[in-house]
Amino acid sequence: MQFTTVALAAMSVAGALAQTAGTTVHVVKVGSANGSLTFAPNDIKVPAGDMVQFQFAPNNHTVTQSTFAKPCVPISQTSNVTGIYSGFMPVKAADTNTPTYTIMVNDTKPIWLYCSQGKHCQSGMTMVINVAATGNSTLAAYNTLAKAATANLAPGGVSGGVSGVNSSSSSSSSSSGTSNSGSSSGSSTSSSSSSSSSAAAAANTKNGTSFATAMRPRSVEAMSLGGLVALGFAVLF
Numbered sequence: 001m002q003f004t005t006v007a008l009a010a011m012s013v014a015g016a017l018a019q020t021a022g023t024t025v026h027v028v029k030v031g032s033a034n035g036s037l038t039f040a041p042n043d044i045k046v047p048a049g050d051m052v053q054f055q056f057a058p059n060n061h062t063v064t065q066s067t068f069a070k071p072c073v074p075i076s077q078t079s080n081v082t083g084i085y086s087g088f089m090p091v092k093a094a095d096t097n098t099p100t101y102t103i104m105v106n107d108t109k110p111i112w113l114y115c116s117q118g119k120h121c122q123s124g125m126t127m128v129i130n131v132a133a134t135g136n137s138t139l140a141a142y143n144t145l146a147k148a149a150t151a152n153l154a155p156g157g158v159s160g161g162v163s164g165v166n167s168s169s170s171s172s173s174s175s176s177g178t179s180n181s182g183s184s185s186g187s188s189t190s191s192s193s194s195s196s197s198s199a200a201a202a203a204n205t206k207n208g209t210s211f212a213t214a215m216r217p218r219s220v221e222a223m224s225l226g227g228l229v230a231l232g233f234a235v236l237f
Helices: 141-149 168-172 195-205 225-230
Strands: 003-005 024-030 050-056 059-061 064-066 089-091 098-104 111-116 126-129 162-166 234-236
Touching: 089 098, 126 141
Parallel strands: 024 050, 024 234
Antiparallel strands: 003 234, 050 098, 059 089, 064 111, 098 162, 111 126
C-alpha cells in the first residue's frame, strides 16, 4: 500500500474547507480493466472523518448502499436512510479520464455496498466499509445473501457523495494537482450536478456521510484525486 501526503499548496481555501487538510482518502477501484466484477479492496477500515474515493474502470458500474440483510436492494427501499448511490458510471476502454465518486465517512458503523448493474451484485461485486470485528455480519455472509437475491435494484437518484474525474495526468502523478471539478449529489436528483449545501447536508446526515464541511464554499469542488491531493489530503492506494 502506497501512502502519499502532499502539503497544502499555495492556494487560498476558505476556512471550512481548509479544516479538512490532512484528511486521508482511501481509494477503491470499481471493476477492472480485465472485466472482473470486483471492488478492490472490498473490505476496508475507514476512521470517522476520512474519505473514500471510488474510481471506475471500463464497463458500467455503480456504488450502491444496502443493509446487510438485503443486499442488491438499495437501503432507501428498506429503511428511512437515503444511502450512497453513485449512479451508473459508463466507461469505455479507450477513455483517458477516470470517473470518481467520493464519500466522507462520519462514523465506524458498517457500510454495505454493491454494484446494481445487471447481475453484478449476485456475482459477488460487493464490499464493506468498517465491518464489525465480531459477529456473523461478515462480507462472506453478505455475499451468500447476495447470491440468493432475486433482483438487483438501483435507487431513483444519485446521493451521498461527490462525483468527479481523474485525468490521466492526475491519475499517473498524484502530486500534480491536476483535476476537473466534481459535483455534489442531493438525495433526490438523478443528476450529478451541484445541489444546494443544505440539501446535500440533509441527505448525507441520514446516510452516514457528510460533505457539509468539506463542500463549503460551493465554489471549491475539486474532488478528483488530483484535486484532493492539491488541497492537502493524504491519499491511500
